[in-house]
Amino acid sequence: MEARYRLWMRVFGGLDGVMRVVNILRRGKVRYHELRVKFDGAYASMDVCLEGVSDEVRWVAAKVERLPEVEEIRVELPKGEDREEASLLLEAR
Amino acid sequence: MVDQVAKTLKEMGAVDVFGVTGGSIMAFYDALDVVGGFNIYMFRHEQGAAHAADAYGRVKGRPAVVAVTSGPGATNIVTGVANAYMDSSPTFFITGQVPTSVFGRDAFQETDIVGVIAPITKFVYQVRREEEAIPAVKTAYRLAYEGRPGPTVVDFPRDIQLKRCDCRSDGFLPVRFEKYRPPDPDPEAIDEAVRLLLSARRPVILVGGGVYWARAWPEVIEIAERLWAPIVTTLPGKNSVPADHPLVMGPAGMHGRAEGDAALANADVILAVGTRFSDRTVGRFEPELREKKIIHIDIDPSEIGKNVKPAVGIVADAKKALRMIIERMPKVARRDTRFVEWLLYIRRRYEEAMEELAKKIRLFAPWKVLKLLRRIVPRDTITVTGVGSHQMWAEIHWDVYVPGTWITSAGLGTMGFCVPAAIGAKIAARDRTVLCIDGDGSFQMTMNNLALVRDYNLPAIFVIFDNRALMLVKQWQIFLYERRIVATHFTERPDFVKVAEAYDIEGVRPASYEELEKWVRWAVRNNEPIVIDVAIDRETDIVYPWVKPGEWLTNALLPPGMEDVSLVYEE
Ligand SMILES: Cc1ncc(C[n+]2csc(CCOP(=O)(O)OP(=O)(O)O)c2C)c(N)n1
Ligand SMILES: [Mg+2]
Numbered sequence: 035m036e037a038r039y040r041l042w043m044r045v046f047g048g049l050d051g052v053m054r055v056v057n058i059l060r061r062g063k064v065r066y067h068e069l070r071v072k073f074d075g076a077y078a079s080m081d082v083c084l085e086g087v088s089d090e091v092r093w094v095a096a097k098v099e100r101l102p103e104v105e106e107i108r109v110e111l112p113k114g115e116d117r118e119e120a121s122l123l124l125e126a127r
Numbered sequence: 128m129v130d131q132v133a134k135t136l137k138e139m140g141a142v143d144v145f146g147v148t149g150g151s152i153m154a155f156y157d158a159l160d161v162v163g164g165f166n167i168y169m170f171r172h173e174q175g176a177a178h179a180a181d182a183y184g185r186v187k188g189r190p191a192v193v194a195v196t197s198g199p200g201a202t203n204i205v206t207g208v209a210n211a212y213m214d215s216s217p218t219f220f221i222t223g224q225v226p227t228s229v230f231g232r233d234a235f236q237e238t239d240i241v242g243v244i245a246p247i248t249k250f251v252y253q254v255r256r257e258e259e260a261i262p263a264v265k266t267a268y269r270l271a272y273e274g275r276p277g278p279t280v281v282d283f284p285r286d287i288q289l290k291r292c293d294c295r296s297d298g299f300l301p302v303r304f305e306k307y308r309p310p311d312p313d314p315e316a317i318d319e320a321v322r323l324l325l326s327a328r329r330p331v332i333l334v335g336g337g338v339y340w341a342r343a344w345p346e347v348i349e350i351a352e353r354l355w356a357p358i359v360t361t362l363p364g365k366n367s368v369p370a371d372h373p374l375v376m377g378p379a380g381m382h383g384r385a386e387g388d389a390a391l392a393n394a395d396v397i398l399a400v401g402t403r404f405s406d407r408t409v410g411r412f413e414p415e416l417r418e419k420k421i422i423h424i425d426i427d428p429s430e431i432g433k434n435v436k437p438a439v440g441i442v443a444d445a446k447k448a449l450r451m452i453i454e455r456m457p458k459v460a461r462r463d464t465r466f467v468e469w470l471l472y473i474r475r476r477y478e479e480a481m482e483e484l485a486k487k488i489r490l491f492a493p494w495k496v497l498k499l500l501r502r503i504v505p506r507d508t509i510t511v512t513g514v515g516s517h518q519m520w521a522e523i524h525w526d527v528y529v530p531g532t533w534i535t536s537a538g539l540g541t542m543g544f545c546v547p548a549a550i551g552a553k554i555a556a557r558d559r560t561v562l563c564i565d566g567d568g569s570f571q572m573t574m575n576n577l578a579l580v581r582d583y584n585l586p587a588i589f590v591i592f593d594n595r596a597l598m599l600v601k602q603w604q605i606f607l608y609e610r611r612i613v614a615t616h617f618t619e620r621p622d623f624v625k626v627a628e629a630y631d632i633e634g635v636r637p638a639s640y641e642e643l644e645k646w647v648r649w650a651v652r653n654n655e656p657i658v659i660d661v662a663i664d665r666e667t668d669i670v671y672p673w674v675k676p677g678e679w680l681t682n683a684l685l686p687p688g689m690e691d692v693s694l695v696y697e698e
Binding site: 046047050053054057058076089092093096097099100101102103105 | 241242245246249250251252253266270300301302303306427428429432433436
């Protein structure tokens with residue numbers, strides 16, 4: 035079943051780090067609705083809204099998490115949905 | 128600045144440097160000389176340096192340093208980096224870059240190598256300020272081997288290389304190395320895995336390259352013996368278990384062994400360890416694989432569920448997870464020997480069929496050449512391959528006795544890998560015999576690096592399976608393109624014996640198996656390099672078994688003489 039998810043990351047390495055994340059996003063079999071990046075000194079926080087089946091979203095999240103540049107990552111379902119299930123996306127590995 | 132970088136590398140023990148120098152990296156090479164204690168290997172092409180480093184990293188477990196200039200020097204390593212990425216090989220690259228002042232101006236030999244290489248590296252970092260240089264080098268070097276290994280790159284602009292800097296920083300870039308340390312195995316998942324294994328009728332263990340990195344072959348074998356479960360491998364997984372163990376059925380997949388394909392295809396529970404479940408190993412994912420219960424153990428959480436959905440997924444160090452499984456399993460779990468006996472029957476039938484086939488073949492039969500070589504070279508010989516039919520023959524017929532001695536380009540399938548990789552392996556292990564099993568097409572892609580054999584005294588044995596064809600592609604043309612042979616037949620050029628002589632290496636073209644044996648013995652005994660041009664008939668060089676793309680393992684095309692053998696098990 036498809037659903038919308040929100041991916042949030044804190045990324046090191048300026049635009050190069052952001053590019054490395056985007057390189058992985060590009061290869062996910064999901065649809066993107068929004069991508070926001072805010073730079074804050076050495077780090078960027080990236081906020082991505084995407085839609086797809088949970089296995090594909092898990093693939094994207096797990097691949098991104100492996101990047102050394104990614105210091106922190108969270109996956110959330112949009113408000114009102116089951117937040118626990120979303121965190122399982124990263125844990126059920 | 129570069130002097131401090133060189134000192135840092137030396138402190139870390141990274142003193143073997145491979146590459147080609149140039150305007151944007153000569154300051155670094157100069158520093159290696161000033162600081163001293165480095166072994167610099169002048170490759171004849173940067174791709175060669177990269178493949179050599181790939182093999183070196185696999186043998187040593189720690190990376191060599193590949194240093195190349197900006198622009199063409201940097202773009203020439205791309206294939207090597209991609210290869211190391213696909214096969215998770217610990218490799219570390221330093222690329223020179225144009226000065227920061229001319230960034231983005233299409234300066235002479237400027238290439239945005241970070242942009243080019245970003246999707247095929249474990250880590251890449253461009254140094255923009257001098258105080259970042261040492262942390263970047265230390266971080267990238269360590270990341271190359273921490274957790275699942277992979278290639279890392281530091282891009283180093285020329286002006287920063289030349290800056291004076293007292294900023295001796297001992298730190299790292301802000302990277303959380305802990306995340307590459309695998310978590311302890313989840314005990315509940317382990318219990319579930321044990322339950323599945325004990326209730327299985329035909330459990331099979333599928334071993335990938337990760338088992339070698341985790342040094343987990345004793346555990347794999349112990350579980351196999353308790354369950355009397357056949358062990359099958361992936362192509363890189365050949366490196367992970369000794370082929371002469373009675374339960375090792377060899378590789379499964381597109382060019383797996385018949386008994387390996389049969390084992391995997393007829394399993395009801397698969398314990399898969401350190402593998403990414405490549406399409407090359409399983410033929411296809413649906414529907415057959417879906418019906419099996421899969422226990423998947425991997426150090427990399429992003430591998431679990433990527434290609435197949437396991438019944439149990441365990442992110443852990445393979446050795447630890449397998450140990451826990453053993454502890455929770457009865458000493459003699461369950462031994463139904465019929466399945467393994469059936470697999471060994473298939474093996475016997477296959478070997479007999481190939482023996483018959485060899486009698487009908489003009490010139491050399493590739494599998495007989497491999498068996499002959501295996502008899503002669505020491506058990507711990509490091510064997511490297513090119514890419515093509517000869518590699519597939521080696522996948523099927525080359526027995527790897529000692530884990531860690533099989534080096535092949537599995538994920539990327541890079542023709543040209545063998546010659547430089549053999550050189551890199553020899554640099555990493557000068558006391559060992561190194562054998563390169565190459566194709567005539569693959570050999571021609573990187574044979575220029577043969578120059579290093581005499582330059583640095585790196586005697587390796589290069590055997591060219593010379594069918595004057597891009598045979599693996601030709602095989603597809605025969606079976607999938609109605610025999611239309613397009614752009615796969617070579618002419619008689621070049622003469623490989625003369626090529627060998629040009630590099631001051633013995634070059635021979637044996638006329639018989641006896642002569643071949645004589646030359647290999649000569650090379651091994653005298654620790655001499657040799658290029659052996661083995662003539663193979665391109666009209667008959669068809670690799671069996673073969674699972675055509677998109678087919679399931681039991682539909683493998685078997686050699687003539689096996690028409691009555693089915694790979695579907697009937698109880
Ligand atoms: C760099 C590269 N180019 C093209 C291919 C596609 N390809 C795969 S196998 C093969 C033939 C290899 O020929 P050779 O090395 O002579 O080995 P053979 O199959 O004849 O044993 C080709 C062209 C490849 N794998 N790598
Ligand atoms: Mg060939």
